Amino acid sequence: MPRFTPWVLGVASITVCAVIWTAASVVKKRIFNDLSFDQPFALSVVANACYVVHFLSWGVRSAVASRRAGRRRRADNRVELLETPLPPELAAPDRTWRAEAWAALLIMPVFFAGQWSYGVGLAMTSVTSSTVICTTSSVTTFLGSRYFLSEPSSAKKWLGVLLCIAGAVLLLQGDRAPSGPAPSWVGDLICWLSALFYSAYVLLVRALVRDPLQFFSFLGAYVLLLGGPAVALLLHFSPAYAGPFWASFSPEVLWLLLLTGLLDNALSQFFWAQGVLLTSPTVATAGLGLTIPLSVASDLLLGHSVGPWQYAASAVVGVGFLLVNLGHHAAKEEPADDNAAPLSETRQEAAGGGRQ
Template sequence: MEWVFIMNRMSSQGSSAAQRRRMALGVVILLLVDVIWVASSELTSYIFKRQDYNKPFFSTFAKTSMFVLYLLGFLLWRPWRQQCTGTLKRRRSAFFADAEAYFTPCTTDSTVNNCLVRSLITPDVLHTSKSSCTSSKKQRVRFSNIMEVRQLPSTQALEAKLSRMSYPAAKDHEAMLRTVGKLTITDVAKISFFFCFVWFLANLSYQEALSDTQVAIVNILSSTSGLFTLILAAIFPSNSSDRFTLSKLLAVALSMGGVALVSLSSMDIPDGKGVIGSLWSLAGAMLYAVYIVMIKRRVDREDKLDIPMFFGFVGLFNLLLLWPGFLLLHYTGLEAFELPSQLVWTYILINGLIGTVLSEFLWLWGCFLTSSLIGTLALSLTIPLSIMADICMQKVRFSWLFFAGAVPVFLSFFIATLLCHYNNWDPVLVGLRRVYAFICRKHRIQRCDMLLQPHA
């Protein structure tokens, strides 16, 4: 898109020192997010087990509903307000109409010349061009009277206008340019409506897992969502980069082996809750992968979707549509409805505001300052942090099977992230081809030596 080029040109005005400061700030923010997420998981486990308030549905509903705070952006963020009032839409329509007017149909030679002068030459340049024509005799430069004029289609009018805009003019239209290609408020609300149920079920599975097993086991098994994403993207591809490769197959096999070892280590937990917690963790990872793959099929580019607005509508629909779940779970006996104590209410509010709302905002900000690859790789740091938190805070002792399974899961997360970032990269296939070429070359050399020996 042309507006991406304009915005990249404006963002490249900073020095390298400023870019290094941005990168350092982004890394610090992502590390802070990892700490917040691990602390949020530990606090949730503490509420379920130590405060005797084992209500995963209530906890998920309360924290997800707090996403509605993002909708305050319609009061505080000017571009959102302009979308509501239609001001930005009218400015965009006028901007595009003015761009299409750059290449109006020309019928005569005089109109052709006028069109060329208006679109290609500013008044200052026109004045200098006239003065240069007077001195053309001294320079003895002759121009041909025959010119060729090619009229560009109206579809390229926006490109032509953006390419001629100066930096101050592009800065004046910055808010409007950022909305070019973005989904409207209605489109974002529709996508949020369809995906709020999958998002809620994925988080509910994570909360159920925290109520049954340790935080470290839950985070390790939840990190397999990247592998489920690779599998589902190969089955339901949204573009050519989602094809299945040998490297992705190796990452899946490595992760599945680690998951098996971690699940075996969870069998030491009494009452069989460790196995149930592992199954809940895998279910949450699979649902999150479904959410990622399906939303990628609905939105082809991530810059088209306003992420804070999306989460805000997810919280709103969660608050309006999912409250009947309390009645269903209460009368079926799966989770009796009970209001928490004042202390537990405080924990849930702090956990929701900091561990859910603020952490999502900080993670998006950290990805903006660094890159999506660094932001995704930073998620893997929750695995060692949660292990250390369980060992130091809850005095949990893990078996050797747990650590033997944590290593391949940790490595497969890195591999899956790199394979998703670098599209169509298959290092395993490249390595096998090089080994095959080396073996074939060696075989040909040996064959040539055998043929030359009789002649010698």
């Protein structure tokens, strides 16, 4: 059975995440447009609270690890085996949960602010404009990762980041008559703030998180404990909020909210965090642009018309994502600064399962 490098697994995780995001956009469109449930705060709370399902996954993983460790001990009765520490993949989960809990507590406000502000901005501007603006996060993420995490830089990587943004601009050019609300500079500004929150979130995950399963478990618990009461208070004390909420709320809305939370949040964000840890923040953020060619592919499968601008945007984004990956490897081969902390060392710590 072939063994894949961590980089290949990371790129595969990012690709799976982009596929889930593209599919989830159909569900969100139905929630906001077809069912008229324009409640971005409630959507963010319910969707992000679904991360608590990872506590079940964490428990299953711990049980499997304990069982495998027991088999190792029973396979050999020598005392030395009992004194030998467990492999990192078995010992790490129970050793780092406190650190992941603190990381989740620190990152949760930034993460929630990014998602909530994007929902607010999306309601005030067009879908295409919000997509293009959020794509600019690849630049801020690259600059922040370069400055704070010493991520290697190269001309190919810069060109790849710019091509990812160019692909989003081409998509905007081909969508001059958006089906959603007309573009608004206020909505665009809020979407831009959301992109900044997202960049900060990516950098914090890369710097602080080692076990995405534990991290998202605590993240969901914090959102549930803080966001749940906040929604309840709004429904109780704010008639202006409660009226539209209950008018558009239905069992179908609840089912779609849970579906969005389980797929678009709990599952896709887990793959995305794995991609960040196994590659780099810039590669993971550039991977957001993969939703453009995937959206074109979904339109073709559904029989929707696709114009030349969409094809051009897909090709440019694909080339840009490839150059970001090639540029990262090319930069790693160059002589490193003695004072820099290469990301490869951080990935080795992540693979080893914990902080020192």
